[in-house]
Amino acid sequence: MVGGLYAIGEVACVSVHGANRLGGNSLLDLVVFGRAAGIHIEEAMRQGINRRGPSEADVDRATARLARWNGSESGESVAELKRELQRLMLMDFNVFRSGDNMRSSIGELAGLRERIAVAHLADKSRVFNTARLEALELDNLLEVAEATAIVAEARTESRGAHARDDYTERDDDNWLCHSLYFAPGKRVGKRSVNFAPQTVETFKPTERSY
Amino acid sequence: MQISLYRFDPDTDESPRTDSLELDLPEGRDLMVLDVLELLKAEDPSIAYRRSCREGVCGSDGINMNGRNGLACITPVSEAAPRGKLTLRPLPGLPVVRDLVVDMSQFYRQYEKIKPWLVNDTAPPARERLQSPEDREKLNGLYECILCACCSTACPSFWWNPDKFVGPAGLLQAYRFLADSRDTATAERLAALEDPFSVFRCRGIMNCVSVCPKGLNPTRAIGKIRSMLLSQGI
Structure with a gap:
């Protein structure tokens, strides 16, 4: 936990809908938790918020990343690499997935990371530079893509919009949990799902059948 | 397709200019004007415009297309430029920050x-x-x-x-x-x-x-x- 840092909406990953992520699901996350966070922030501000400022190392890391792009003189373009990242994610991490394809694409993502690290920012102007913004976004997209990919490959079952052809069944014994991803070491962890609602009678999770 | 694009970077340009560009569009598909901008930006990353949701919900990419204001993401090229030449300018009346980006x-x-x-x-x-x-x-x-x-x-x-x-x-x-x-x-x-x-x-x-x-x-x-x-x- 970082004191004073708040996240609302899907980025906060409260996962209220579990493996179901249909259009419109984002609204519950936004409205319910947005309000809850707002109320909490107001209270925290009144009581004096316990905020952790950035450390020198945080600032150095952020400015180094910016300086890397600003200092780039040649290399592949951001648009090209983004297209490739999109292609990989669309092909192998769509709803229908297979272990072999995912593993080979995870390898390609690692290769993409090396290429992005030496890619070229062509426009270094100062006013409303959306090219720089997109370059920084590409760094972020790669992180999210890799987290998605590694966690998807690790989840050896099919559930919701994660349909594997090598593990076609839902496996509640091992995977009735949230997947956690730790970027340092690219480690996958699990976190149990909270099944203790306060006001609704708990129902036993079962496989959906039609 | 012929495109005329308003360009202005306050850091380097004395006054705005209009670039005449040529772009090969994929055949058999009617792109949205935002798609055209994205294709242009892939070639020249210095082209600046706002965009976010690309589906007419966020309201970021209001621009002037062939004299008419609209959202680039939900305006088909065929509608904006029925005679084949697309003219893209910032929304009129507001100060231009850069290219198609205006100060709101x-x-x-x-x-x-x-x-x-x-x-x-x-x-x-x-x-x-x-x-x-x-x-x-x-x-x-x-x-x-x-x-x-x-x-x-x-x-x-x-x-x-x-x-x-x-x-x-x-x-x-x-x-x-x-x-x-x-x-x-x-x-x-x-x-x-x-x-x-x-x-x-x-x-x-x-x-x-x-x-x-x-x-x-x-x-x-x-x-x-x-x-x-x-x-x-x-």
Whole structure:
């Protein structure tokens, strides 16, 4: 936990809908938790918020990343690499997935990371530079893509919009949990799902059948 | 396809210029104007424009296409440039920050002026302030505005008096709160609009209506505000 840092909406990953992520699901996350966070922030501000400022190392890391792009003189373009990242994610991490394809694409993502690290920012102007913004976004997209990919490959079952052809069944014994991803070491962890609602009678999770 | 694109970078350019560009479009598909911009930007990353949702919801990519304001993401190229040449310019009337990016401050100041939030000085009920379906119906055609500024920047009265005339976008929202059964500040809201400029600079030419990408009708809302002001004055 970082004191004073708040996240609302899907980025906060409260996962209220579990493996179901249909259009419109984002609204519950936004409205319910947005309000809850707002109320909490107001209270925290009144009581004096316990905020952790950035450390020198945080600032150095952020400015180094910016300086890397600003200092780039040649290399592949951001648009090209983004297209490739999109292609990989669309092909192998769509709803229908297979272990072999995912593993080979995870390898390609690692290769993409090396290429992005030496890619070229062509426009270094100062006013409303959306090219720089997109370059920084590409760094972020790669992180999210890799987290998605590694966690998807690790989840050896099919559930919701994660349909594997090598593990076609839902496996509640091992995977009735949230997947956690730790970027340092690219480690996958699990976190149990909270099944203790306060006001609704708990129902036993079962496989959906039609 | 031939494209004429407005370019301006305040750091390096004395004045704006228009670039003539040539782009091969994929055959058999009608792209949106935003797709064209993305293709151009892949070639020249220095082209600046705002965009976010790419589906006409966020209101970021309001630009002027062949003389007409609209959202680039939901305007098909065939519609914007029926004769084959696409001319892209920033929204008219607002200061240009860079290329197709305009400074929206003036527009937001007018929006802020009309107090775009619910004012109700009675004690809130335990759960929520209720509204009948009929009263809720009155907000349809008003609340859907996404503040893309296509309407206000198509309005000569707004070009002329951007500091004093609230403009169609702001007035549509002014009426949205005047029409809301839960709002208790109707008299104050009207009092803030009764000067010669805020509302009455509207000449009813309906440019706002013809460009609104969400199909809304600010002119009608302005007419309703005028009626409210008149009946209050009598």
